[in-house]
Amino acid sequence: MSESAVSTLGHDELQALKTVALDGALSGSVKVSCASLADRLDASNQTASRRLQELESGGLLDREIVADGQWVSLTEAGERTLRSEYADYRQLFEESAGLSLSGTITTGMGEGKHYISLPGYERQFESELGYTPFPGTLNLDLDEPSVRSRPELSAQASVAIDSWEDGDRTFGAATCYPARLEADGETYEPTHVIVPDRTHHDEEHLELIAPEKLRDALALDDGDTVSIHLSEATE
Numbered sequence: 001m002s003e004s005a006v007s008t009l010g011h012d013e014l015q016a017l018k019t020v021a022l023d024g025a026l027s028g029s030v031k032v033s034c035a036s037l038a039d040r041l042d043a044s045n046q047t048a049s050r051r052l053q054e055l056e057s058g059g060l061l062d063r064e065i066v067a068d069g070q071w072v073s074l075t076e077a078g079e080r081t082l083r084s085e086y087a088d089y090r091q092l093f094e095e096s097a098g099l100s101l102s103g104t105i106t107t108g109m110g111e112g113k114h115y116i117s118l119p120g121y122e123r124q125f126e127s128e129l130g131y132t133p134f135p136g137t138l139n140l141d142l143d144e145p146s147v148r149s150r151p152e153l154s155a156q157a158s159v160a161i162d163s164w165e166d167g168d169r170t171f172g173a174a175t176c177y178p179a180r181l182e183a184d185g186e187t188y189e190p191t192h193v194i195v196p197d198r199t200h201h202d203e204e205h206l207e208l209i210a211p212e213k214l215r216d217a218l219a220l221d222d223g224d225t226v227s228i229h230l231s232e233a234t235e
């Protein structure tokens, strides 16, 4: 589609494009009468006719005029226009049903492996998450949009890991959020974002645990970009 076709497409033309697509003009030619189109657009016959002309001149519709109406079909550009609308709505409504964050792999302080393999945590990971995590946390540097949406993490489904004591010291509680990890077109599950109550990391970092060493399972190196997808808590 030419840029001008996109930029001049107003709400009314889009509405007409969607209406004829719903009549079948997306998958082939469909006969449209201006009277019935006008009725559904709540416009005059003349206006409905003009909308179709505009869609044709914008390259979004092909038309063939016959004595009692016209045959119309969406062009590839017309289909792309509707798909782009669809993508906007999908983003609006699907993101509200979960959270996606992305960032780059980074090396941390080397403390994750110590904490993850402590027996007081390991026991709980096994019973609450259903696996023994690889000893360590895969650290992510979140990108800017993800840092901004990170507060939404607390609305996602989660599993509580309780604090525990080991004679003379107390180990802090943590929250684990079930997540799907995507890297370079590959998907890995299960993983959990782990947020310890006590941590040296700030809001720009995230730690992930999984049954396997993710650097090996997904061939990840520092600087690689990954995304994680979480599901909203249901109650």
Ligand SMILES: Cc1cc2nc3c(=O)[nH]c(=O)nc-3n(C[C@H](O)[C@H](O)[C@H](O)COP(=O)(O)O)c2cc1C
Pocket: 107, 108, 109, 110, 111, 112, 113, 115, 116, 121, 137, 138, 139, 170, 171, 172, 174, 194, 196, 198, 199, 200, 201, 207
């Ligand atoms: C399960 C778990 C429990 C933790 N508990 C403590 C804690 O009790 N006190 C503390 O100072 N840090 C605690 N930490 C945080 C680590 O000190 C540190 O912030 C981080 O996990 C180290 O990550 P890195 O080595 O991957 O950079 C805990 C981390 C995890 C994963």
Ligand SMILES: Nc1ccn([C@@H]2O[C@H](COP(=O)(O)OP(=O)(O)O)[C@@H](O)[C@H]2O)c(=O)n1
Pocket: 106, 107, 108, 109, 110, 111, 112, 113, 114, 134, 135, 136, 137, 138, 139, 208, 209, 210, 211, 212, 213, 214, 215, 216
């Ligand atoms: N599920 C996991 C956990 C840790 N790791 C990696 O395992 C190593 C040990 O984890 P760690 O948390 O002690 O180390 P850093 O994250 O501080 O570098 C690091 O290189 C992590 O990135 C992994 O690849 N997959």
Ligand SMILES: [Mg+2]
Pocket: 108, 109, 110, 112, 113, 136, 137, 138, 139, 207
């Ligand atoms: Mg780590």
